[in-house]
Amino acid sequence: MGSIRVEDGYLSLFNIFHIEGAPGQDRLFETFRGLPPAKVQPGLVSGNIHRGTDGRSVLNYAQWESQAAYDAFRAETATKGRLDQALTFSRMDSVATEVVHTWQPAPRLSVDDGLLTAVVLITTTPEHQAEVLKELVQDDPALADTPGFVSDAVHRGLSGEHVVKYAQWEDEAAFRSYLGKQRSPSAVEYLISVEIHLSRLEYVRGRS
Numbered sequence: 192m193g194s195i196r197v198e199d200g201y202l203s204l205f206n207i208f209h210i211e212g213a214p215g216q217d218r219l220f221e222t223f224r225g226l227p228p229a230k231v232q233p234g235l236v237s238g239n240i241h242r243g244t245d246g247r248s249v250l251n252y253a254q255w256e257s258q259a260a261y262d263a264f265r266a267e268t269a270t271k272g273r274l275d276q277a278l279t280f281s282r283m284d285s286v287a288t289e290v291v292h293t294w295q296p297a298p299r300l301s302v303d304d305g306l307l308t309a310v311v312l313i314t315t316t317p318e319h320q321a322e323v324l325k326e327l328v329q330d331d332p333a334l335a336d337t338p339g340f341v342s343d344a345v346h347r348g349l350s351g352e353h354v355v356k357y358a359q360w361e362d363e364a365a366f367r368s369y370l371g372k373q374r375s376p377s378a379v380e381y382l383i384s385v386e387i388h389l390s391r392l393e394y395v396r397g398r399s
Contacts, residue, residue, distance in 0.1 A: 310356070
């Protein structure tokens with residue numbers, strides 16, 4: 192079972208595939224399930240494939256030992272062929288990141304947990320990224336006691352244009368209840384745009 196931890200120092204990729212509906216999701220999952228274990232691919236730690244609850248997305252949270260290992264993977268002819276095929280019926284957004292903060296307990300990457308994953312993709316500018324990060328890594332004292340909250344991890348986008356939160360909740364109702372609570376305005380609201388992608392982890396391409 193994998194986890195999300197600062198000390199691992201992995202390159203963490205958020206690859207979000209946008210498709211038209213459930214048949215497209217199924218096609219992508221067939222592709223991922225047909226791949227060999229992660230140990231066959233040099234430098235790949237794990238691929239964690241999430242099914243979007245909206246029926247229109249698939250998220251791969253991939254952990255790599257290094258950028259060089261990932262670049263070598265992308266340069267392979269077989270990889271290009273699979274990606275080109277996937278992009279005939281989907282559109283992919285890819286954000287390369289590193290983990291900079293987690294709350295305890297750190298997120299576990301386990302299909303058996305059956306948790307809701309909320310990926311909060313924040314877009315900003317390189318000159319404001321540090322300010323946005325500082326705001327997000329401050330512990331919300333009420334969050335740990337919020338019904339349904341499980342774990343949270345903050346990632347810094349390597350391009351300087353993103354900050355990404357990978358959060359786990361017991362269910363969607365608990366997450367939306369938390370979103371609906373009134374809070375003081377954030378000091379960085381005017382510096383960012385936000386997308387929220389809800390999904391559940393369905394398949395792990397691990398090393399075993």
